[in-house]
Amino acid sequence: MSMIRVVWGTGSAPTAMASYDAALAAAGVENYNLVSVSSVVPAGVDVEAVGTAPDLGPVGERLTVVEARATTTGPGRASAALAWSQSIDDGPGLFYETAGEMDREAVERRVREGLEAGQELRDWTFNDPNVVVESSQAESGTYTTALVLAVYGESEPIL
Secondary structure (H helix, E strand, C coil): CCEEEEEEEEEEECCHHHHHHHHHHHHCCCCCEEEECCCEECCCCEEEEEECCCCCCCCCCEEEEEEEEEEEEECEEEEEEEEEEEECCCCCEEEEEEEECCCHHHHHHHHHHHHHHHHHCCCCCECCCEEEEEEEEECECCEEEEEEEEEEEEEECCC
C-alpha cells in the first residue's frame, strides 16, 4: 500500500442511492466496489487529502475505505467529517468519522471529540489532527449526500 488518500464530494439526485452515486463521482471513486474498514492507519503509511481520487485501477475492482456519509432529503443539510492523526515517528494512526443532518461546525466538533476519545484509548503520542468536512444543503424534492472517504492504496480484483 503506497498511501491513503482522503477524498470528498457531494451529490444531489431524485433518489438517495443516486445522490450517493453522484457524491462518489464527485470524489472520483464511483466506478469501484467499496469495502468499509474500521479506523486504524497502518504504521509507515502517508495520508494525503487530495479531494478527488486519481485513477486507482480497473472499473469494478474493490477499494478499501473508511467512510463518513450522510444523506438527507430537502430541505435539509447533509454533513460528513473525517479526522485523522498519526503517531509520531511514522507510527500507526487513527481515523474517526461522523456524519448526519447537522451543520459544518457541529459535525466537525463531533469528529474532533471522537478522535480525541480514540487517542486516549491508545498509548501512542499523536501528531496534530487533520480534519476534512463536506456539507451540502438539499433542495426541496431532492436527496443530497455528503461524504468523505479515506481510500487505502489502489483497487484490487474482487474476483
